[in-house]
Amino acid sequence: MISADTIVALSSGRLPAGVAVIRISGPKTRFVVETIAGGMVKDRVASLRKLRAPDGGVLDSGLVIFFPGPGSFTGEDVAEFQVHGGRAVVARLFETIAGFEGVRHAEAGEFTRRAFLNGKVDLVRTEALADLVNAETEAQRRFAVQNAEGAQAELYLSWRRRLIHARAMIEAEIDFADEDDIPGSVSDTVWSDVSAMIGEIERHIAGFRAGEIIRDGFEVVILGAPNAGKSSLFNALARRDAAIVTDEPGTTRDLLEIVLDLEGLRVRLTDTAGLRDAAGKVEAIGIEKARAKAHGADLLLILVDMADPHPVALQREGIATLRVGTKLDLVHGQAAAGGYDRVISTKDGTGVAELLTEIARLAAAQVAEAGDILPSRLRHVELLGEANRFLLRAAESPDAGQELRAEDLRLAADRLGRIVGAVDVEDMLDVIFSQFCIGK
Structure with a gap:
């Protein structure tokens, strides 16, 4: 063209x-x-x-x-x-x-x-090129290079080829059931492979969060009561005075964010308002923002002033948490009892490097558990989900007739083809290519 x-x-x-x-x-x-x-x-x-x-x-x-x-x-x-x-x-x-x-x-x-x-x-390689241009960390670069070289696209095309083969076998059985060279029944092998593919796609979709962490960052939110040392830790990790630090409670009213590169992974760290009940109108808005941000976090750092501990009430089911005791210098080098995962002093730096190492370890663990080939776009996940719904309908409807089940396989293959651009995708092109810089 x-x-x-x-x-x-x-x-x-x-x-x-x-x-x-x-x-x-x-x-x-x-x-x-x-x-x-x-x-x-x-x-x-x-x-x-x-x-x-x-x-x-x-x-x-x-x-x-x-x-x-x-x-x-x-x-x-x-x-x-x-x-x-x-x-x-x-x-x-x-x-x-x-x-x-x-x-x-x-x-x-x-x-x-x-x-x-x-x-x-193809479209997946195209999107990977955009990721490669925008890569800021080593993990982002490796992820983009792998996809640009075709690993992700080949996975989707391999699933599509298996579905095309399955449809061909089913349609051959329908059209040539009386011929000697057509097996009497291909259902067992075809539907066994379809069931296996459903599991493969489900596991692949589950890796999307790991792909998001690589591309967008591992979300770490600092929480605690007022004067628990949240902004002091935030500044220590930012290596600059990014947040105001005073003895007056309620200094932080809005969300403050920095981006760190920890062992090649992008980590987004957010400082929040101190959690307490007796707060003014503006501070209360900040507290509500803190709680909302916590719900979308990958890791919560719950800071507690060991010299003057004040527990905070927070619902954090399903979110990894580190309970961090602060102001170690004020308790004469001895952490008060309280089951802290880490103890630190931002005044003299004790424990801060070890805390960073632990954050990096937890971020890397979430990515490593997901496998090598991950979805890199929400567009992929949505189309994979649609494909799997068609496969499930076909696999779970043995009485629907081979023709209808074969049609569901066609629709699933169509969704896989749309990911890599093997079918008409004109309606997606403007959105995808608008993300590129002018000279690319």
């Missing part, structure tokens, strides 16, 4: 920079390169050229690389100009390139969208 337009965009980082990469894709690419670079360059070979406007004026000198289609990222003719990364240089090159007839500035994600439409990548 070749587009009528040629597109151009900056594919490198924010200007000014040492080097800027300007990417072009489309049918006019070769003509633009020949005109600006003063002649054609060898395919896939970086050539140092003096770049000129059509009127002969020198724009800059830089490297030019030409990738002929279909053996390029987009499947079209593609070229890159690697030039000096000054704003004026890039602006003048853009003005010159976009001045050619049939050339325009690219929209967000348009290069990758063309790659998808030309069969160079």
Whole structure:
């Protein structure tokens, strides 16, 4: 599928920079390169050229690389100009390139969208490329690379192939039941495999939370009574005065958040208002926000001032919790009885590093338990859930007739195909590609 337009965009980082990469894709690419670079360059070979406007004026000198289609990222003719990364240089090159007839500035994600439409990548790999560009931690990078290399897409396609085979066997039995070369009954093998697949998909869906932790972060919420040391711990972990710390109770009124990189995992840490009953109107709003935030946490840090303990009432069923005794320096190095998981002093730093290590261990454990290949988007989970509902209906309705059960298998395979783009998914493309930067 070749587009009528040629597109151009900056594919490198924010200007000014040492080097800027300007990417072009489309049918006019070769003509633009020949005109600006003063002649054609060898395919896939970086050539140092003096770049000129059509009127002969020198724009800059830089490297030019030409990738002929279909053996390029987009499947079209593609070229890159690697030039000096000054704003004026890039602006003048853009003005010159976009001045050619049939050339325009690219929209967000348009290069990758063309790659998808030309069969160079599937939808799952496309989404993984966006994750790779946005990766901030080592775990995010590994997750994105694995999916970009096709592990996730291959899992969904393998399920789809099994369903297509199952349908073929059922329909063969329906249409050619009297033929000698058709087995008398394929039901046992087909429905046994469908039942196994239902379990596989259910286990895969259960790993979505681990995928969310990798992509969005492990949610840690600090809770406790006023003056329990929540903001002091928050500042110690942030390594800056992110929250106000005073002896006056109720200083923190709103949620404060920082993002940490703990052993390659993204961890989102939230400081909250002190939990107490006697609070003013504004502070009460902050307390309600704290309780609401706690319900969505992966880990709660319940802080207790060991020098003046005040228990807090909190419903935390199903949420991992660490009970942390604070102000160890005020109890002369001896933790008061109370069954604390960790004891710390933010004044001298005692126990803070060990607490961070424990948070990192708990975050890594949640990810490790889910397996290697995880859903990376809510879109995937929703379609997988629909597929499984069709499979369950087919497997649990033996009296419905083979034709209806085969139709349910078709609908399940259709949902799996939509994840990778093996069927018509035009209604999803705008949403997916709008998440990309302009030059990707």
